[in-house]
Amino acid sequence: MLAAIVLAVAAAPAFAVNPGEQLSDPAQEARARELGAELRCMVCQNQSIDDSDAPLAKDLRVLVRERVKAGDSNSEVLDYLVSRYGEFVLLRPRLRGETLLLWGLAPAVLLTGLLGYAFWARGARRRRPENAASLSESERARLDALLAQDGGTSAGTGSPMKNAR
Template sequence: MTTLLFLLAGPAFAVEPSEMLKDPKLEARARKISEGLRCLVCQNESIDDSGASLAHDLRVLVRERLKAGDTDKQVKDYLVSRYGNFILLKPPFEWDTLLLWVSPFVVLALGAGAALVSRRKGEDKPATPLSEQEDAKLRALLVDSPGDQKA
């Protein structure tokens, strides 16, 4: 029963009824645009999912621009001109976002390189054999250990 309720709940949106446009086509466009815009306060949520007041202001701004007749691209371009590519949840691959796109691969390559170097260092050192005194002491400890005694 709980699972059924969980599945029926669906995603929670922070869009308030007062923000919604009366025209369903414009509202659908606004939702589509909002899904791809980052909340500048939360930084890991879209403005459609965020309850932050700045996200609210951005949702209203998107809807105002759509009502004024802007295309989806014009709305995004306007927001990018004000906030930079950071506002896009999926920023374009450009020179100024190159580090953002390449850094995961660089970190992965550095980690793999470090793992290979540490593995090779371990193989280079052969184990030092025990001296006769150490070997005799070890055998004595193993024979005298309490775990080997029978009750």
């Protein structure tokens, strides 16, 4: 049981926020953490500033906390950072004209693939005969005779041919 608890704690994400960076007001600190989770570390690129140990991420965390402490709203803090660093600082870019392609490309590719598969499956179903005719008794007898001549076994037994080609 103790080993499971230790593994669970070790697997939890380690936040890079140092105790000296934290705000004394718990509500402001919670807002700063919420904002930090939305902001990209410009060095690590796929981590939030709260998860990164990079010096630039530390500077951004301090800047966010200064703005929160000064009384800025969440949107004002984000707008300030976007004006300073560009849209790239946001982990989830805003839906705007220049990011429309970014937001729409993945669903468009998925939809195109699904439609392509649907048309392919529909065409394959049309090409397949509805009722594949089975061999008549005379055809089965002829096949058995040919297989026996060739050294194979009877087709009616279901066993493989001896000399498969």
